[in-house]
Amino acid sequence: MKVQLRWITPDALEHIEWDARLCYDSHDKIKEGSAAKLVKACVNKGHHSITEHASASFYVSGVTRALLAQMTRHRHLSFCVRSQRYCKENPFTYTIPDNLTDDAKVALVAQMHSAQTAYNNIVSMGGKPEDARGVLPNACHTEFVVTANFRAWAEFMPKRTDRAAQGEIQQLANLLQGILQAECPAVFGSLKI
Numbered sequence: 001m002k003v004q005l006r007w008i009t010p011d012a013l014e015h016i017e018w019d020a021r022l023c024y025d026s027h028d029k030i031k032e033g034s035a036a037k038l039v040k041a042c043v044n045k046g047h048h049s050i051t052e053h054a055s056a057s058f059y060v061s062g063v064t065r066a067l068l069a070q071m072t073r074h075r076h077l078s079f080c081v082r083s084q085r086y087c088k089e090n091p092f093t094y095t096i097p098d099n100l101t102d103d104a105k106v107a108l109v110a111q112m113h114s115a116q117t118a119y120n121n122i123v124s125m126g127g128k129p130e131d132a133r134g135v136l137p138n139a140c141h142t143e144f145v146v147t148a149n150f151r152a153w154a155e156f157m158p159k160r161t162d163r164a165a166q167g168e169i170q171q172l173a174n175l176l177q178g179i180l181q182a183e184c185p186a187v188f189g190s191l192k193i
């Protein structure tokens with residue numbers, strides 16, 4: 001799994017402060033250190049929409065289609081995903097979960113080879129990738145760009161860093177959270193939305 005921050009709103013905290021202070025006609029109160037205090041105070045009283053004025057975008061690769069299915073349930077995240085209609089999955093790569101026994105890993109790998117063979121056969125018989133993809137597994141890797149505002153990221157993190165979340169998406173959520181906390185600690189260090 002690879003996660004790369006593509007971009008984040010520059011000076012996000014200061015922008016959010018300026019936008020929020022518009023509501024209170026208090027731009028004159030902007031000073032060193034005022035942004036973090038104001039943003040936390042607003043969020044604590046439920047004024048969450050102010051965090052929608054900053055965004056972050058990531059490039060994620062080497063993750064499974066199973067992860068993608070879970071990620072896309074979050075309705076405020078925006079995606080561009082590698083297409084299995086237009087891109088040939090030959091060869092496709094996949095993830096073998098660490099927590100499988102050795103025998104189970106062998107069984108999974110055998111199934112991946114079989115899926116690849118079936119996919120190649122269908123394409124060589126004139127099948128389009130969009131039809132041949134029917135034999136591809138959930139473990140097949142994909143890549144995507146995902147963009148969201150800070151509020152949407154803050155809502156996503158607790159659900160997917162939780163120990164109840166599936167292992168792979170938990171790993172991704174922890175990586176995303178680590179990057180966002182380093183980039184904007186005042187928002188992602190304490191936000192409880």
Ligand SMILES: Cc1cc2nc3c(=O)[nH]c(=O)nc-3n(C[C@H](O)[C@H](O)[C@H](O)COP(=O)(O)OP(=O)(O)OC[C@H]3O[C@@H](n4cnc5c(N)ncnc54)[C@H](O)[C@@H]3O)c2cc1C
Nearest residue numbers: 070073074075076077152155156158159160162164165166
């Ligand atoms: C551990 C775990 C297990 C899961 N297991 C399953 C499963 O077995 N089957 C399954 O189908 N799904 C499962 N899910 C997915 C889950 O049901 C949600 O679809 C997913 O977590 C997205 O979260 P969300 O719906 O809270 O909000 P998001 O789509 O991320 O939106 C963020 C917030 O916006 C608000 N919001 C968004 N849309 C609406 C709306 N239409 N109406 C009102 N408020 C809205 C809500 O406050 C919401 O919390 C699982 C999720 C987790 C974390």
